[in-house]
Amino acid sequence: MLLDVKNVSVRFASGHGVQAVENVSLTVNKKEKVCIVGETGSGKSILLLAILHLLPENAIVTGEAFFEGEDMIRMKRRQLDKIRGARISYVPQGSGNGLNPLLTVGFQVAEPMIEHQKIGKKEAIAEAVKLMKRFHIGDEEEVAAQYPFTYSGGMKQRAMIAMGIIAGADMILADEPTKGLDEERIEMVVDAFHSLKDQAVLCVTHDLNFAREISDSISVMYASNQVEYASAKELLEHPLHPYTQDMIAAMPENGLHFSEGFAMAHEDYAEGGCKYAPRCRFCKEKCKETPPMLEVEGHQVRCWLYTGKEGECHASDNGKAL
Numbered sequence: 001m002l003l004d005v006k007n008v009s010v011r012f013a014s015g016h017g018v019q020a021v022e023n024v025s026l027t028v029n030k031k032e033k034v035c036i037v038g039e040t041g042s043g044k045s046i047l048l049l050a051i052l053h054l055l056p057e058n059a060i061v062t063g064e065a066f067f068e069g070e071d072m073i074r075m076k077r078r079q080l081d082k083i084r085g086a087r088i089s090y091v092p093q094g095s096g097n098g099l100n101p102l103l104t105v106g107f108q109v110a111e112p113m114i115e116h117q118k119i120g121k122k123e124a125i126a127e128a129v130k131l132m133k134r135f136h137i138g139d140e141e142e143v144a145a146q147y148p149f150t151y152s153g154g155m156k157q158r159a160m161i162a163m164g165i166i167a168g169a170d171m172i173l174a175d176e177p178t179k180g181l182d183e184e185r186i187e188m189v190v191d192a193f194h195s196l197k198d199q200a201v202l203c204v205t206h207d208l209n210f211a212r213e214i215s216d217s218i219s220v221m222y223a224s225n226q227v228e229y230a231s232a233k234e235l236l237e238h239p240l241h242p243y244t245q246d247m248i249a250a251m252p253e254n255g256l257h258f259s260e261g262f263a264m265a266h267e268d269y270a271e272g273g274c275k276y277a278p279r280c281r282f283c284k285e286k287c288k289e290t291p292p293m294l295e296v297e298g299h300q301v302r303c304w305l306y307t308g309k310e311g312e313c314h315a316s317d318n319g320k321a322l
Contacts, residue, residue: 002171002200003028003051008063008073010043010050020046023063024226025293026202026219028171033193033201035211035232037247038221044204045093047221048173052090053080067171086116089164091157093176093204098160099148105159106132106144112167124166131162135192154185158192171200178210190214208251212236220244223275230299240301242280274304 010021021043028034036044049055051065051072065072067083075083084090089112092098099108109132110124119127125144132140135158148156157177164172177193178186186207193201193214205211211218211232218235220228220243228241239245248254273288274280280287286304296306 001027002030002068003202004066005051006064006066008047008050008061008065010046010055011060013058013060019224021050022224024219024221026229028200028202030170031198031200032217033203033215034217034219035203035205035215036219036221037205037208037211040206042221043224044221045175048090048175048202048204052084052088052173085112085169086167087169088171088173089169091160091164091172091174091177093179099156101148103147104145105148105151109144109159109163109166112163116167128162128166131166132159134195135162136188152185153181154188157181157189161192161196165196165199169199171202172196174201174203176204176206178205178207186210208236208248225275225302226293227276227302228299234298240296240299240306241303242282243276246279
C-alpha cells in the first residue's frame with residue numbers, strides 16, 4: 001500500500017467553522033488509479049490539499065494519511081519537502097494554469113529534476129523534452145522553449161503531468177485535470193494518464209466518464225462526506241448509494257434522468273443526519289441520524305438502506321457496519 005488515508009476531516013476555524021471534509025478513508029496501492037468524484041463544494045479538492053499540507057493556517061486537519069507508513073498529516077516541513085515533488089507530485093486544477101507565465105514550459109517541466117535530483121539545467125531540460133514527447137505535446141524541442149500562453153489547455157495539462165513525474169514521483173495527486181477542456185483535449189489528457197504505467201494516481205474529478213476511463217477504484221463524496229467507495233466497474237455498473245444512482249442516471253448518455261430531489265441545490269443538504277436526505281427519494285425518519293459506513297457487496301456505502309433492520313446497524317444479508 002502506497003497511501004492509506006484514515007478518517008481525515010478538515011474544518012476551517014474562521015466564521016461558523018465550516019466542516020469541509022468529514023471522516024474520509026481510502027487507500028491507493030502502487031500503480032493504482034483512484035478517482036474521487038462529486039459535486040463542486042463536496043470537499044474533494046480540500047482532501048488533496050490536506051494530505052499535502054497545502055491548506056491555510058485556519059484549517060484544522062484530523063485523521064491520518066500514511067505515505068509508505070509515515071503520517072503526512074503530522075510531518076514536519078523538512079520531511080514534507082523531501083516527499084512533495086520528489087515522491088508525490090501535485091497537478092492543480094485550472095486547465096494547466098498552474099504554470100508560471102514568466103518561465104518557459106521546458107524549464108518548468110525540468111525544474112523538479114533540477115531541485116530534487118540536483119541535475120544541471122541543460123541536462124534536465126533535455127530530459128523534459130524527452131518526457132514531453134512521451135505525452136505527444138508536439139514539436140517538443142520547439143515548444144519547450146515557449147511560454148505557457150502559447151499552449152492550449154490540453155497541452156498545459158500534459159506538461160503539468162510531465163512535470164509531476166520527471167523527478168521520479170511514485171504518486172500523482174491531480175485536481176480536476178479535465179476542467180475547462182473540450183472533448184478532444186480531454187482525450188489527450190486521458191491518453192496521458194493511461195501512459196502512467198508506473199505511477200499511482202489519486203485524482204479529483206467531476207467527470208464520471210473520465211473517472212471510468214482512468215480509474216481502478218472510485219470514491220464518491222457529497223457535502224463533505226464520503227458516501228460510497230468501490231471498484232470503478234462495480235460502482236458505475238451497480239451503484240448503491242441513492243446519490244451515486246442519481247448522479248449516474250443524470251448523465252447525458254443515460255437520458256438525463258433527474259430525480260426531483262437531485263435537482264435541488266446541494267447547499268440545501270441536511271444539517272444533521274444523512275446529508276443527502278432532503279434530495280433522496282428513499283428518505284425515512286431514520287435518516288435524521290447520521291448513517292455509518294457499511295460494507296455491502298464489495299462496496300463501502302453510507303446509507304441506512306443497507307442495514308439489516310431499520311434503526312439497527314449490524315451484520316446481515318445486506319451488509320455489516322465497518
